[in-house]
Amino acid sequence: MFAYAFRRLIYSLPVLVIGSFLLFWSVRTAFDPLAKLRQIRDPEVIIRETQRLGLDQGILVQYWRWLSGFVTGDWGVSSRTSGSVKPMIQSALTVTLELLVWGLLFAFIVAVVLGVWSAVRQYSFSDYALTGISYLGLALPAFWFGLILIQFLAVWPQQLFGWDEPLFFFVGLTSAGEEPTFIDTARHMVLPVLTLTVGLVATWSRFTRASMLDALSSDYVRTARAKGVPRRRVVVSHALRNSWGPLVTVVSIDAALLVGGLLVTEQVFSIPGMGRLFLDSLLAGDAFVLLPWMLITGIAVIVLNLVADIAYGLLDPRVRL
Amino acid sequence: MAEVTAVAKLPSNGRSKFLQRFIRHRLALLGGLTLLFLFIACFGAPIFAPFPKNQQDLLLGPVPPSFEHLLGTDDLGRDYLTEILYAGQVSLLLALSVALVSTAIGVLVGVLAGYKGGWVDNLFMRITDLFLVVPAIALLALALQGLGRSPFSIVLVLSLIGWTYIARVVRGQVLSLREREFIEAARVIGANDRQIIWKHVLPNLGGVIAVNVALAVASAIIIESTLSFLGFGVQPPQTSWGNMLSQASGLIGTSKVYLLYFPGLFILIAVLAVNFVGDGLRDALDPRSGSGSMQGRKRK
Numbered sequence: 001m002f003a004y005a006f007r008r009l010i011y012s013l014p015v016l017v018i019g020s021f022l023l024f025w026s027v028r029t030a031f032d033p034l035a036k037l038r039q040i041r042d043p044e045v046i047i048r049e050t051q052r053l054g055l056d057q058g059i060l061v062q063y064w065r066w067l068s069g070f071v072t073g074d075w076g077v078s079s080r081t082s083g084s085v086k087p088m089i090q091s092a093l094t095v096t097l098e099l100l101v102w103g104l105l106f107a108f109i110v111a112v113v114l115g116v117w118s119a120v121r122q123y124s125f126s127d128y129a130l131t132g133i134s135y136l137g138l139a140l141p142a143f144w145f146g147l148i149l150i151q152f153l154a155v156w157p158q159q160l161f162g163w164d165e166p167l168f169f170f171v172g173l174t175s176a177g178e179e180p181t182f183i184d185t186a187r188h189m190v191l192p193v194l195t196l197t198v199g200l201v202a203t204w205s206r207f208t209r210a211s212m213l214d215a216l217s218s219d220y221v222r223t224a225r226a227k228g229v230p231r232r233r234v235v236v237s238h239a240l241r242n243s244w245g246p247l248v249t250v251v252s253i254d255a256a257l258l259v260g261g262l263l264v265t266e267q268v269f270s271i272p273g274m275g276r277l278f279l280d281s282l283l284a285g286d287a288f289v290l291l292p293w294m295l296i297t298g299i300a301v302i303v304l305n306l307v308a309d310i311a312y313g314l315l316d317p318r319v320r321l
Numbered sequence: 322m323a324e325v326t327a328v329a330k331l332p333s334n335g336r337s338k339f340l341q342r343f344i345r346h347r348l349a350l351l352g353g354l355t356l357l358f359l360f361i362a363c364f365g366a367p368i369f370a371p372f373p374k375n376q377q378d379l380l381l382g383p384v385p386p387s388f389e390h391l392l393g394t395d396d397l398g399r400d401y402l403t404e405i406l407y408a409g410q411v412s413l414l415l416a417l418s419v420a421l422v423s424t425a426i427g428v429l430v431g432v433l434a435g436y437k438g439g440w441v442d443n444l445f446m447r448i449t450d451l452f453l454v455v456p457a458i459a460l461l462a463l464a465l466q467g468l469g470r471s472p473f474s475i476v477l478v479l480s481l482i483g484w485t486y487i488a489r490v491v492r493g494q495v496l497s498l499r500e501r502e503f504i505e506a507a508r509v510i511g512a513n514d515r516q517i518i519w520k521h522v523l524p525n526l527g528g529v530i531a532v533n534v535a536l537a538v539a540s541a542i543i544i545e546s547t548l549s550f551l552g553f554g555v556q557p558p559q560t561s562w563g564n565m566l567s568q569a570s571g572l573i574g575t576s577k578v579y580l581l582y583f584p585g586l587f588i589l590i591a592v593l594a595v596n597f598v599g600d601g602l603r604d605a606l607d608p609r610s611g612s613g614s615m616q617g618r619k620r621k
Contacts, residue, residue, distance in 0.1 A: 019451050030467035100366050139539070139592035141546045141563075144585040147570055151581070155574040241510060253453075260458035264547060268570075278459060290463070298454045 004313075005306060012302045017067075020295050022062045031285040066291065075292050088277065089292055095173060096262060096273035099196065102189055103258070107197035107204060108251065112240075114201070115208020120235055122213060130205070137202030142261060148193035153191065171270045196265045200254060204247070211246050214268040215239035245316040252308030255301045290307040349601020355594040359587075363409035372400040374407050383577050392583045401580065404406055405587055408560040413591070415472055415545055415561065420537035422480035424487055424530060430517060431491025432526075434500060445492070449485040457482055458547065465553040472555060475548070479541060486537045498522055528606035535599030539592045546588055562588050 050056050054065060069076065075085040154166035159258035161227040169188045174180045215221060218238050224234045259274075266275035274293065361367055371391070378398030386393040392401040434445040452460075461478055468474040498504060499522075507517050546563030548554040550570065555561040557568070562584045569580040 013350075015447065015450055015454065019454060021547060022451075026463070030463075135593060135596065136589070137595060138523065139543075139587055139589050141543050141550070141566070141585065143547060143550045143570070144581075144588070147581060148585070151573050151578055153394050159574070190415065229352055257456070259456035263456075263462075263551065267551060279462070282462055285466075285553065294459070297456060297459070301454050 005310060008306050008309070009302075012306075016298060016302070019298060020067070020291070021063055021192070023294050024066060024291060025059055027287045027290055028059065028062065031287045032273060034134060070292060070295065076288040078281070078289050080281060080286040080289070085288050088289065089256050089274075089296065092274045092277040093296070095271060096266070096275070098173065099189070099265070099273060100258065100262070102259075103193050103196040103200075104251075105192065106193050107200040110197075110199050111204035112208050112247070114205040116212055116235065116240060118205070119209045119212035119216060134206055135204035137198050140198060142195055142198055143264045143268050145198050146191065146265065149191050149194055150268075170268075173271055190229060192269045192271060193264050195268060196258070196261045199261070200258070203254070204250060207250050208247060210245060211243040212239055215242045242316075245312045248308050248311045248315065252305045255304040259297050259301070345433075346601055346604070348529025348597045349604075351537050352594040352597025352601065355590060356598065359409065359591055359594070360413065363406050363413055366403070366406040366410065370400075370403040370406050374403060375399060377606035383580070385576070385579055393579050395580060396577075401583060404560060404565065405562070405584055408562050408565050408584070409587060409591075411472065411555055411559060411561040412542060412545060412563065412588075415476060415555070416538045418476045419479040419483060419541040420534045422476060423483035423537055424534050426480060427484035427528065427533070428485065428491050428523075428530060431488040432495055432522060434488070435492040436514070436518060436522065442492070445488065449489060452482065452485045458544070458551075461544070461548060462551060462553045465548065468558050470553060472559070474547065475555065475618030479544060483537060483541070487530075487537070490529055490533065491526060493559045494526055495522060498525055528602065532603045532606065535595050535602060539595040539599065542588055542592055542595075562591075 053061060066076075073086065075089070077083070077084050078088060081088070100134050118124075118130045135258055151168045154168045154170050157163070158166040167187070168190045170191050171177070173185065173188045173192075175184055175188075210295045212235075216235075221234055221238055224238050225231070229238070262273065263270070263275035263278060267279060270276075274297070277289065278293050280286075281293065332523075337550050353512055366374070375427055376399060378394070381394060381398035383396050383398070384390060390400050392405065394400055403445070420536065430445055434442040464478040464482075465474065468478060504517060504521055507521050512520070542562070545561060547568055549561060549563030551565040552567075554563045554567070557564060565584040566581070566588070569584065572578050572581055
């Protein structure tokens with residue numbers, strides 16, 4: 001298995017290198033690192049800076065210098081905040097990971113429960129109702145859903161009952177100037193997590209339902225029932241046990257989608273995570289933040305895919321890695 | 322005993338299967354009609370809209386929905402229903418062009434990769450790998466920041482990033498088609514590659530392509546609105562459902578919050594309708610996929 005993981009990582013290296021080069025190239029052509037200096041109208045400065053930063057050299061040389069800097073931990077200085085890039089990304093990543101972990105956990109559990117529920121009750125009213133709801137979940141723009149949640153779960157009840165503060169907060173992940181308590185964090189977390197996961201819950205629960213239906217109609221489930229295993233146990237430890245593998249794969253395929261969801265969610269709820277960092281840097285043309293950002297999310301997605309494949313192997317002994 | 326029959330029944334009996342298919346196809350019909358209605362309403366806006374485009378009534382200002390203004394008016398006193406109908410022209414046209422262009426690219430690449438195999442196929446698979454790694458929204462935003470935000474560049478960028486999904490599907494289909502007897506027979510009687518692709522492969526892809534166009538329209542509408550919200554969509558003064566929605570996003574908690582509901586509802590209805598049509602097409606194409614519809618569908 002370790003050999004497999006190692007081989008996979010080696011294979012994905014070229015993808016990363018080529019991808020990051022294309023990225024570097026496009027960012028270099030789209031954004032001028034000296035844009036601020038051009039306002040000075042002193043040709044001397046421009047020429048000096050061009051030479052100092054090596055901008056007159058070939059794109060490959062520039063890329064190589066940036067990449068070796070990245071690998072050795074020198075990520076450069078943000079042109080937007082003039083701060084060092086590395087701590088910026090680190091702090092954004094910590095915030096985002098918190099949101100991501102809760103989101104994934106929530107989406108996965110809810111999707112599995114709903115999927116199993118409607119598979120076991122196929123063609124019942126609740127099955128149709130859940131199908132309808134998941135159609136809605138897929139047809140909503142996530143940011144609109146988030147805004148509607150804020151209006152109906154936070155602002156409107158607050159206005160209605162005249163509370164001092166809303167039941168669920170919708171700015172940031174912690175209250176300013178207070179020690180973060182569990183309750184406080186939870187009240188900040190509810191709405192962003194719902195916004196982040198609405199599409200995922202819809203897709204994943206549909207998928208769980210489909211693979212559960214497959215499993216429930218298979219011969220070994222019928223055998224288990226025939227020899228008298230209780231229905232509940234058949235569902236959980238025979239049918240569901242066999243649906244884990246495909247489910248984990250779908251979750252990993254949606255990893256990149258999740259990052260896209262972060263962009264929207266963090267923008268709606270003003271959460272200072274990776275999504276916000278990306279948008280702010282993009283609007284300011286801050287190439288030194290964009291490049292490591294892209295590379296890190298790329299690596300994260302690749303690692304997630306790998307973890308999912310390994311998990312598939314562990315969950316389904318028939319699969320040899 | 323009762324429980325045993327319950328499990329044995331799970332593969333479903335004939336009547337409920339029929340019922341389910343009937344309902345789904347009625348949904349597809351409903352979706353199609355809704356879509357037709359939306360198209361007529363939006364593109365016939367000069368005739369159907371209750372007020373002329375951009376007619377301001379500054380003295381009136383923003384009023385909530387009433388009989389005179391069904392969806393209320395915005396800050397400048399413009400009738401919101403009229404604005405939404407005109408914005409729908411941009412949203413629908415944009416989504417439709419993205420769907421057509423990305424499907425065209427995807428089919429072209431998918432057929433080539435699946436039919437030719439070898440290095441073409443390899444190269445293609447690596448490119449789609451690349452697209453799977455980078456979050457699409459981030460890439461889109463990056464490209465639009467570089468290219469500007471005209472509707473043309475939005476269509477271009479969305480299509481250039483959206484083709485990979487259909488290309489994968491088409492490639493898979495072509496791989497299995499290639500081995501079928503009728504293709505072999507065509508080759509035996511001396512048809513060349515071009516004839517085989519145009520006469521035998523492409524007609525068999527019709528269903529897949531139709532389904533994909535529908536799904537691509539749905540995701541393009543959502544992505545356009547999301548990009549608008551993030552600041553990379555259609556720019557004012559041109560309006561789309563997406564940027565109407567994003568302009569209204571600051572109105573939460575105010576008395577004008579109704580402006581936030583309606584563009585979103587239009588997006589929701591349009592996307593639902595397109596999805597119903599897509600699912601109906603898929604079911605008509607492959608009745609076996611009945612129970613598991615909507616799986617394998619991905620939003621970008």
